[in-house]
Amino acid sequence: MDVREPVPRQRARALALAGLLSFLGVWCVLSYADIVPTVILPSPTEVLRAFPVLHFEEALVRSAGWSLYRVGMGFVLSALVAIPLGLLMGTFPAVKHFLSPLVDPLRFLPISALVPLFLVWFGIEEAMKIMLLFVGTFVYLLPLVVEAVENVDDVYLQTATTLGASRWQLVRHVLVPGSLPAIGEALRVMNGIGWTYVILAEIVNARLGLGHIITVAGKRSHVDQIFAGVLVILFIGVVTDWMIRVANKQLFAWKS
């Protein structure tokens, strides 16, 4: 195997399958052979059996719907705020410097510590949950958007300027299209971050929600249900990620 030696497509798939199977194999051996007690690591069959219970008693599908809604709202809100703001900051360094003392430290914001504050500020209904997801993703998205704009090659700007483009035209026809593919990638990452924060957002007063299911299962020592809930989140995560990737490819075809 050489460094960065490309792998043919078929072999890549075989490798991925082998990785998955060996992971499952280790899981099976550890749990079925009782090397790790089942109260710590449930067996694959137990996890499978948790699904009907969650489906018929804990409204798994409705919960997934609610979680999707919350993550989606947080995602849309943070995109609506972060993309224009990031474009502005990336285009005009003066704006960036003006906001940097506010924005730079935000990346280190301990979101979990904010839950009690958000409860007091935004109440215990949906607003609090969506705000938490909004802030959680926004603080990551904004710097990425700024970076995407800054990474647009100066050559394009210079060419456009030589051709007599106005300031607005530079933004409209050079910076925006130049940075959009990278912003699309950033949004993909945000989707992932949203799904990690949904557990936190649904800790309080969520009658339905995947995070709620997992939290409750944890409290009642139903490890199998925790696994099942996590699997559902992974599944949704992978599917939405794939959708965003396809959308990016379709929308920003000029990238390649």
Add this chain to the structure above:
Amino acid sequence: MARQLTPLGRLLLVLAGLSLLGYGLYKYGVLGRIAGIVAPEKRAEGTVSRDDFGASPAAAPESTPAGTTSRASLGGGTRLNRPIKVAIVLWGGYAGGIMANGGLAPNKDSVFSRDFGVQVELLQIDDTTKSRDAFRAGGDRGGVDIMWDTVDAYALEYGGLARLNPKAIMQYDWSRGGDAIAVDASIKSVRDLKGRKLACAEATPSHYFALYVLTQGGLTNRDVDWKFTDSAVDAANVFKAGQVDAAVSWSPDVYVAARERTGGHILASTKEATNLIADIFVARGDFLEQHPEDVRRFVGGWLRGVEMVHKNPERAAVLLQKSLSGVNTLDDAKGMLEDVKLPDYAENRAFFNPQGSLVNYQSIYQTAQNIWRKIGKISQVYPGYQTVDTRFLEGAAEYFPQAGTAKPEFEFTAPSKPRAEPILTKTVSIYFPTGSSTLDENAKAVLDTQVVELAATFGGAYMRIAGNTDNVGNADANQRLSRARADAVARYLVSKGFDRNKFEVVGNGPGKPVASNDTDEGRAKNRRTDFEVIPR
């Protein structure tokens, strides 16, 4: 002349067709049925009312003898060569063990070590989920052997832990003021909670306390708008911020929240509901199997520590402050001790004996399990005797030769003239023969299920027994009769072991109707006995 449809026209036509079809499916319940398969609702939440509490004959514990275990003696097993690991939280109830251990860390000079020959390590794990993780891991794998719990919550989480075959081994405290309901200015009694927003941590002692108080006050679980938070502290905070009308939480947060919100006050606490929230130790089955002798000594040493706390509460407070993280001042530590009652050896024995105390382990366990099942928190039930092992407590008898039987705990000053307003009023229909004030067996059975448990649970509160009649007959005679009947009820309760001074007897006659006397139905409602729970 046939005209071609435009693409837009075609689209509209298809849409119209689809919406008709959709409406039809919806109208005839097909959509609903599909949704029921694809995305079913949560398990339905039943209604919990006052009849779900109290030892009804059906829910009474199986009459297994007091030592409810498979084996009678404590043989077998080996001695442990490491400290017994115990998960505790920030709470005054651990004073006994901390006293016997001289702190949290195992040490050679402790009472546990010197007098009982066991090493004990107390681990403060304030996050409930993490303490359960530690319990599942077990003491040999970096976790704990014994964990804290409350009987009500244990009934809920037993199913998830059943594989570990856990057993309750002893009681270390009763919450006495540690749990409370803070309410806003407009709420004066439990009935005022109807339709209001109530915050608490779901499926915790707070939740159970709220259900108890609501139902005894004549409401059901469906009468309030529950707002479930992750922790009791969160519940207190959302109350403080004005997001909800009431919150159940624990000390000191709940008292701080009630003080800091304008008009906020405490509606009820375990200071009055003294025998509701019982804290117990639960041990892993494999640990009990392997090291029964160590467990017996642990129980003995802990209860010796309880005696030490009773003799020297000052020192206990100092040690509590020094040992637990989160206790800022000595006054805080003293306050924490005041929020609990540490039962001694005799009281522990009475608690685990189904025929012992009026409110005991089995009665609370059965009631709690029934409640959680009704509101859909659990689907599988486990008999109470399977969840407890009293051999260790019984085996520790040799350490407490003086221990008699548990004595009545509360003293009520005579004559009882409680001034405060009742926290809640439980209305019960007791049938008396016309003109008579004699209780028949039927009436006694009603009192046993509806009132004895209420009076015992609110051990620290006065109870006003108010007899009421309808307007049939002479008002004076009715008044005298209602008073005589209330008296008969009080006498019966005293025969069950209550202090006579706990009760105030009132005969209202027809003076306080709750319904119209013009109908049979209304008159039946007016012939009632009100039991008012009044704080001391």
